[in-house]
Amino acid sequence: MISVNEALEKLFALAKVTQVENVELKKCLGRVLAVPLEANRNNPPFPSSAMDGYAINKQNLKTGTEFKVVGESSAGHSYPSKINNNQAVRIFTGSRIPDGANFVIIQEDVETFGDLIKLKEGFDRKSNIRLEGSDFSIGHKVNAPLVLGPKDISLLAAMNFPCLDVQEKPTVAIISTGDELVLPGESPNSDQIIASNAYGIASLCEECGAQARILPIAQDSLESIEYVIGLAQDSDLIITIGGASVGKYDLVNQAIDNCGFDKSFHKIAMRPGKPLMAGKIKDTLIVGLPGNPVSALVCGYVFIKPLIQAMLGLERKRTQQLMGLCATSVPKNGPREHYMRAVLLPNGSLEPIESQDSARLALLSNSNALLIRPPYAKADPPNTPCKYIKI
Ligand code: AMP
Numbered sequence: 001m002i003s004v005n006e007a008l009e010k011l012f013a014l015a016k017v018t019q020v021e022n023v024e025l026k027k028c029l030g031r032v033l034a035v036p037l038e039a040n041r042n043n044p045p046f047p048s049s050a051m052d053g054y055a056i057n058k059q060n061l062k063t064g065t066e067f068k069v070v071g072e073s074s075a076g077h078s079y080p081s082k083i084n085n086n087q088a089v090r091i092f093t094g095s096r097i098p099d100g101a102n103f104v105i106i107q108e109d110v111e112t113f114g115d116l117i118k119l120k121e122g123f124d125r126k127s128n129i130r131l132e133g134s135d136f137s138i139g140h141k142v143n144a145p146l147v148l149g150p151k152d153i154s155l156l157a158a159m160n161f162p163c164l165d166v167q168e169k170p171t172v173a174i175i176s177t178g179d180e181l182v183l184p185g186e187s188p189n190s191d192q193i194i195a196s197n198a199y200g201i202a203s204l205c206e207e208c209g210a211q212a213r214i215l216p217i218a219q220d221s222l223e224s225i226e227y228v229i230g231l232a233q234d235s236d237l238i239i240t241i242g243g244a245s246v247g248k249y250d251l252v253n254q255a256i257d258n259c260g261f262d263k264s265f266h267k268i269a270m271r272p273g274k275p276l277m278a279g280k281i282k283d284t285l286i287v288g289l290p291g292n293p294v295s296a297l298v299c300g301y302v303f304i305k306p307l308i309q310a311m312l313g314l315e316r317k318r319t320q321q322l323m324g325l326c327a328t329s330v331p332k333n334g335p336r337e338h339y340m341r342a343v344l345l346p347n348g349s350l351e352p353i354e355s356q357d358s359a360r361l362a363l364l365s366n367s368n369a370l371l372i373r374p375p376y377a378k379a380d381p382p383n384t385p386c387k388y389i390k391i
């Protein structure tokens, strides 16, 4: 058995970063920007008004001064000439400041008489001008890798990039194994259960930026498992679920060996998730998850998430661990790192849920954190600091 950290290092060593593809901006949400970009324009591209009002020259900036309104500058339609110190141009937010003006008096701060305006007492002295390039200017950098969110996409759109170079999504093929399994929506007989794990793991992969496909369920026979693995070999990553322990019907090891498995590791000092294994079949990475639904998902958060992030060219690191207080006492821990399902309370402390049975999905779905007990941790009283990950 190796530690969680060692297993992650081995997974990172296997992870190959995907190719780069050029994708239209509208489809870039959640994608990973692959190359740094630099602005090749200024924003705003000209000095513009931050308010609705009148553009004037601040030479005569005194209560009671009158200006003659000689024209208008609206968004997309600039005032074409230069104004002198006694003139004003009606102006609107985002419109170009006319030549000769260097101040925008807001419309609330003037009285109007026909085509004259007069500055009211106590007017706002802020210039209300956005200088050219005051948002960003030529050369402004956007670093990569970067997981693109709405604000990044907005900025890159403002820089006039219609398409972006992003990492291809790693393709993940998910294989459930077991004679007892049927797909959701089928009619299970009295001996059968639903292959729920494939769906949870597929969504986790997609949430991390991969493209997941769920393959037909493999039966508990070498031929069936080998056949389905054969269907998956064009993927970047194959994830098998179940059949990874030492029972009579746990045939995944044998089947992947028959497919030319180059093993990296098998068995981790962690709970739940001990039978995890990983390696390669030719160029395809393969990870075998345990079958118990909670174990499979915990391994998903601890191993599959950082693995997919590594394949996307993101920093190779553990899923983020936060510090909290464990609300209850906890018993001493054995040699395996324990990921206890817990509820993160509004006061920031964590309450382990009533049962840590790795088959109880409903309890997992009520939890929102995995509290991490290091190997050989001593028994702890309530309110002891602890590490956890959010799920
Ligand atoms: P195994 O490792 O194949 O012995 O599976 C351990 C437990 O997980 C058994 O109770 C299986 O029925 C269950 N299991 C295995 N694969 C899945 C799956 N894809 N979805 C839900 N439960 C599963």
Ligand code: MG
Residues within 6 Å of the ligand: 177, 178, 179, 242, 243, 249, 291
């Ligand atoms: Mg099984």
